Amino acid sequence: MNFDARYAAQSFKSVGTRPIRPDGVDKVTGRARYGADFNMPGQLVGCILRSPHAHAKIEKIDTSKAEKLKGVKAVITATDLPDLTNGDAAMYDILDNCMARGKALYDGHAVAAVAAIDARTARQALKLIKVRYKVLPHVTDVDEAVKPSAPLVQNDVFTAGVDPRPTKPSNIARRSQYGHGDVDAGFGKADIIVECSYRTEQTHQGYIEPHACVASVNSDGTAELWVCTQGHFVFRQHCAGLLGLDVSKLRVTSSEIGGGFGGKTHVWIEPVALALSRKAGRPVKLVMSREEVFRASGPTSATSIDVRIGARSDGTITAALATLRYSCGPYDGMWAEIGAMTAFACYDLENVRSVGQEVLVNRPKTAAYRAPSAPMAAFAVESAIDELAGKVGMDPVALRIKNAAKEGTRSSYGPVYGPIGIGPTLEAVQKHPHMNAPLGRNQGRGMACGFWFNFGGQTCTDLNIGVDGTVTLAVGTVDVGGSRASLSLVAAEELGIPYEQVKAVIADTSTLGYNDMTDGSRGTFSSSMATISAARNAIAVMKERAARMWDIPVKDVDWEDGHARARGKKHGNLPPLSVKDIAAAAPKTGGPIAGHSELVADGAGVSFATHICDVEIDPETGATKVLRYTVVQDAGKAVHPDYVEGQYQGGAAQGIGWALNEEYIYGEDGRLQNPGFLDYRIPVCSDLPMIDTQILEIPNPNHPYGVRGVGETSIVPPLAAIANAVSNAVGVRMTHIPMSPPRILAALDGKKAG
Amino acid sequence: MVAVTLWGSVAAAAGGAETIDIEAKDIRELFGKLAEQYPGLEPLVENGIAVAIDGVIYRDSWSKELPRDAEIVLLPRLAGG
């Protein structure tokens, strides 16, 4: 769909208001159905056997005893999921991750699965499966893994992106480089250079709902899958491909989703459930335990990042350089590459280079986590920028404003920016009362910026007008945080009807065309574009119907304010026809009225945020209390401001947890030590203050309402903002995330020791 | 003729080429010619590549026209959360 690219300021009636979400009552009464809340007749319970070793050759799996246990209906191993990937390396990795083939690559890697009549029998059966492992040396640490002496996670990976191609395999799967200008020359012009290495530990998205699905494969090749996912169409394609099913015969229904944050963009248990169902000939329900979620779904990368920034004494940055090592788990990824792309994206730099290295380790496969890879890069760079401000003797906000990217700046990852919000967020922060509020003893303030790309992508939407004039909007992007409310607002806006007359639902894969998943902050951006397009198509139909009702030429019908109006005086005093009027006559004027839209929603505008944080440190225990937190972010246009604020607050809270306490802790044996919410410490209510938000609206010229994605950027600045605040409070530069109390206390002791 | 800039892993796959002049009217033609001239790019083009035209990123729009003096940048296709 081609929109007028010249964005004009618009006034809105529905967009920008804060009505109650259409799925709300179901969610406050316990009626909403999530992944594990659905059952099918004759359903079995599935359970997965997982490797206790970080790295081991699977020499033999004996399932005979488990198969003989009464009540067991199917036992599967990798042989039940034959390799149909036809040389597609990415799909092969997905297959191997769903069920280990030959080698177990991390603690928690699936090696076999059973389906039985109940949970107790399934658990008993797991114990009867005998696996003979040959334990291999493992490596879980990102810095250890890049050493030449490290055990190889995969024997046949040679670092890609290096010329000439290496002759020896390595745990560095790929190298990528971004930047422009001459970095060496830039450092030559610098009066001041800051240089430091930073580390961040692996974290998990921590969605409250574990992965869950119900799979049913029929003997005629049709199949159904009910699943909590961020992208049921993508899951359909992956599952169909891995199992050799026809894509259109696999109907995938997305349940309500209890949080995803990127972690539900990948298939984990779903192909296993389908394979179990195929073998057992009955539906199979498979639900991960919390421990399985931590051990065997996809956390984000652990990182090790070196940053070097040079500036003239007036604060102008002359050169910036970063090397970023990101753990990928046992499979190649593009996590370091995204880190390299985003690292310096906030700044207007003449000479910049960033190098990413994808590092294989014996940990679970890295998955996307909200603005994947950007928070760690921002932590390193924004910490270094603060150091630089200190050395130059400039206010950190002023230094950032001086070097901020603007319209026309060549970004560090290549393209030239259109209108962007980094400058405005910085200026808003500079003026914000939070920046000037007094601080007490042991308290510190920090601020930091963050960037995320935002995506568009394939989108399909149906808008059906009922005989009473109410509207059903069927969209294919999973609603992860209130998008049904936002999209209903957009439909109401475009049709000119009240919000209450619209109900948005998420359609399954058999009733709507393909949609990319809800990732990259695209849900509301893309589906609102498609909704507007569908509404305009429906309006065209309604104009035709009005013309028929009035018996006048359609060219004489205008659409205004939710009504068809006869143009000019020649049609006398024909009263305008409402959607209701036109819908009521529909059976006689040509049948059902609908608008459809299929499009690729391109032009998602990049997004920037700047956060401010105050902390207080207990100097005797190293405990950090977050006293005050402010998020300033560009939303383009906030369709439903409550849910925009919610995204800002939620991202900040996740960032606070990451910055202070959350981390994967591995033992010497390569096993995860803290696979539960007790020792993987996500913030609780009493850990946080109110999180203030300021929404800026710098319209995205590529969206008819100016909308940008808002979901992810809010997690990018917190690590750095909090690190800067803590560093200011304790007087020591904190370079290791999370800044847990033992690390802060050790830093304070180090300072005392001089 | 449009000037296409390659970055990151995309440039690496094209054997280190950073700027390529190509006669292409739209993204589809651009992809076809790229795969022809740089076989290393073919799997990337097949599985996902993004094209920034004057700073706006396109992912799946073959029919998107490439204006003569536009700045074209090829980027890897990203994952989001």
Place this chain on the structure above:
Amino acid sequence: MSAIAVSTTINGDDTEFLCQAEETLLDVLRDRLGLTGSKEGCGTGDCGACSVIVDDRLVCSCLVLGAEAEGRRIETIEGMANGEDLHPLQSKFLEHAALQCGVCTPGFLIAARDLLEKNPNPTEEEIRFGLAGNLCRCTGYDKIVRAVQDAARVMKGS
């Protein structure tokens, strides 16, 4: 092994069920009684998504055996609204957009009602500590706290 027969009261209704000895009350509610409003986020008492009331006490139903329900009074999210009339907390959660994914919401509502019954006039800090057993990963808790504050105001007025 024979199942255990249990007679109990759930949301005011006399209820009988059979369960195995190791089944939790949460398993029973969800898998045997179809009351799936209580969610399993962890199964170990660390997230609060399965919060219910047993004999006037707020507990995680994953830390209660189904067999323990014998002779007790159990209240779940399914009994919180009075017919079509939502509890003020439910209304305020909706008004304040205090939920995003919503999977933690039933547990929060049960815990918040218990909190306000014991302390009708809580400070922000009391609300935050009172709800610390309920994890939410979407909202940053801000709008949840505001919804509870507003509900407390409304409930005092009525």
Place this chain on the structure above:
Amino acid sequence: MQYERPSSLKDAIGLLAKAKGNAFVLAGGSDLLARMKSGHVEPDLVVDIKSVKGLGEIRKTASGFAIGAAVPCAAMGESTALKKAWPGVVEAANLIGCKQVQGRCTIAGNLCNASPAADSVPALVAAGAKAVIAGPGKKRTIAVEKVVTAPGRTSLGKGEIVVAITLDKRPSRSGDAYLRFIPRTEMDIAVVSAGVNLTLDQKGRVKSARVALGAVAPTVLLVKPAAKAIIGTKLDEAALEKLVQACSVACRPIDDKRGTVDFRKKVSGVLAKRAARIAYKRAGGK
């Protein structure tokens, strides 16, 4: 697994005494059920003692308080008399997990779970609490610090149950306090903890004291040198510094997922010092 809910203590003891395989007492269940979920234990028999008469009550006795083994920690917080007499113990009990867990967990269970990091135990040890144990043999009463012998191990014999925890009457001019360190504000297991109970003389000097530390050794430590450091003082800085030193020296912690040796050594003293100040104030010291 077999589930039993006896109504008499005799039946409960009988079931446990003759049990084959893994038998567990279910008091609150907050530890037992979590361990069952994670597969760490697979009981053959669970004896639910909540229906045993008397075990669900907090009784005021001639000598003080008897807290039944099935009393949820939340109920301790609702007992005004207990809270007034033993604020440190009640605080400790009301720090376990969260409100939902406190609705289930018991201090007897917390003790018998035998975790070095158990929240209520240092407070109980500092308070001089005793465990009343019933079993096939004679009923016996022992100091709580004698119950746990090693992580996960107790001195209870087969068929024995801790039926109550007793606390003495609060002497005049005395007070107790409990503090723990956790990285969050709630929901964590103590990384280090300290309980202090002290009595003042008429001049406001510490007459007697007990200092207990948690999560710094295989079992909760009663640190006598730490108590000695403050006895005879008004908690002046020098005395507190000695207390801190005594705590750090007494610690035998390990590095684990929750904290480091260094951290635990340092913070144990900090918490003991802070708890001592609170207890002192509660005792009426100035």
